[in-house]
Amino acid sequence: MAATGTDIESAHLRRALALAEEGRGRVSPNPLVGAVLTSPGGEVIGEGFHARVGELHAERAALADCRERGADPAGATMYLTLEPCAHTGRQPPCTDAILEAGIARVIYASEDPTEKASGRGPGVLRDGGVEVALATGAEAAAARLLNQPFRKHARTGRPLVTYKAAMTLDGRVAAPGGDSRWISSARSRQLVHRRRSQCDAIAVGIGTALADDPLLTARPGEATDATGSEPAASERSPVRVVFDSMARLPLDSALLASVDDGPVMVISSPEAPTRARDALTAARAEVVIAPGPDPPARLAAALGELGSRGLQDLLLEGGPTLAGSFFDADEIDSMMLFVAPVLLGAAGAPSPLEGRGASRIADGTRPLAVEHEPIGEDLLIKARLREW
Ligand code: AOF
Numbered sequence: 001m002a003a004t005g006t007d008i009e010s011a012h013l014r015r016a017l018a019l020a021e022e023g024r025g026r027v028s029p030n031p032l033v034g035a036v037l038t039s040p041g042g043e044v045i046g047e048g049f050h051a052r053v054g055e056l057h058a059e060r061a062a063l064a065d066c067r068e069r070g071a072d073p074a075g076a077t078m079y080l081t082l083e084p085c086a087h088t089g090r091q092p093p094c095t096d097a098i099l100e101a102g103i104a105r106v107i108y109a110s111e112d113p114t115e116k117a118s119g120r121g122p123g124v125l126r127d128g129g130v131e132v133a134l135a136t137g138a139e140a141a142a143a144r145l146l147n148q149p150f151r152k153h154a155r156t157g158r159p160l161v162t163y164k165a166a167m168t169l170d171g172r173v174a175a176p177g178g179d180s181r182w183i184s185s186a187r188s189r190q191l192v193h194r195r196r197s198q199c200d201a202i203a204v205g206i207g208t209a210l211a212d213d214p215l216l217t218a219r220p221g222e223a224t225d226a227t228g229s230e231p232a233a234s235e236r237s238p239v240r241v242v243f244d245s246m247a248r249l250p251l252d253s254a255l256l257a258s259v260d261d262g263p264v265m266v267i268s269s270p271e272a273p274t275r276a277r278d279a280l281t282a283a284r285a286e287v288v289i290a291p292g293p294d295p296p297a298r299l300a301a302a303l304g305e306l307g308s309r310g311l312q313d314l315l316l317e318g319g320p321t322l323a324g325s326f327f328d329a330d331e332i333d334s335m336m337l338f339v340a341p342v343l344l345g346a347a348g349a350p351s352p353l354e355g356r357g358a359s360r361i362a363d364g365t366r367p368l369a370v371e372h373e374p375i376g377e378d379l380l381i382k383a384r385l386r387e388w
């Protein structure tokens with residue numbers, strides 16, 4: 001059967017999505033964007049992606065590639081994973097480049113929900129005589145999924161929250177006394193380090209900070225020993241956030257001892273003793289006060305503070321009490337749950353979410369989508385609770 005126009009469109013958009021992926025971990029706070037240019041005859045004459053914040057947008061990268069190949073972009077079709085911008089930021093408007101190049105047709109797979117965009121680029125192009133279409137279907141859904149942190153941040157001012165936890169086969173994240181090292185295998189923990197290196201911020205509650213004295217740096221290349229030894233931090237340093245309402249983070253904690261490897265932020269309540277807050281500031285942590293009449297309001301205020309600092313992708317690493325309050329406040333967008341082949345069988349050992357929760361199964365939260373994949377002997381379950 002001959003390929004239809006839609007099949008061809010889908011194939012170019014899938015290629016653009018794959019190109020966009022190449023920028024992962026380097027473009028924040030910008031979105032991942034990929035672009036493919038085809039000649040009027042249907043031949044691919046240029047490819048590009050947004051490689052790093054501050055550098056060329058995917059559109060201009062694809063045009064540069066086209067010219068490098070000695071091809072002419074006039075009359076071409078441009079396939080994009082995101083609507084082209086019409087504003088001047090760190091880069092000039094992509095609409096200018098598209099109009100100057102004489103592109104005939106632009107097909108984009110997702111809208112840009114930021115205030116400065118929101119359809120302006122497609123409008124400018126239509127006014128300039130370019131045929132513009134928003135794709136639908138599987139590629140459109142994939143393009144939205146690609147930039148969930150960017151999209152939630154643009155629409156709410158808060159970061160996307162991914163809760164990561166490792167649990168036993170009987171659903172516990174720690175022994176009753178708090179011991180949790182290690183539930184998941186070295187391979188799973190390495191995967192978490194890679195995920196850390198791609199996010200903007202990593203958060204834990206003060207309970208976890210006191211119990212585990214974690215470093216929370218991204219160490220994707222870490223030797224996979226079981227000793228818990230802590231080698232030097234990698235190139236990228238996500239902000240390490242501690243939800244610590246009474247400002248109890250110890251001044252000799254591993255987190256504060258490593259502020260030179262990555263910033264530390266402490267989210268405290270207005271009730272925290274001023275002296276404790278000042279001591280944390282003196283130890284070079286940024287202390288943020290999250291006000292509000294109740295815990296959900298304080299949590300929303302805290303996430304708003306993170307968002308206002310441009311942090312879009314937050315990895316929540318526990319413990320279960322903090323994660324439970326995120327869940328109760330409807331602030332968990334997705335979960336990464338590692339299930340390890342070990343049984344505790346202990347009453348009173350905590351589960352991944354220790355919140356108020358639901359009292360009937362019928363009132364439980366059903367994720368929008370669940371995927372699972374074996375990671376060595378563990379099983380990684382990814383659940384998406386919300387889509388932006
Ligand atoms: C990107 N890469 O490929 C496209 C973007 O500060 P600027 O000039 O880099 O602008 C960033 C904004 O441009 C971004 O938030 C998004 O709205 C729009 N499109 N951005 O970084 C791209 N096409």
Ligand code: ZN
Pocket residue numbers: 057058059084085086091092093094095
């Ligand atoms: Zn642009």
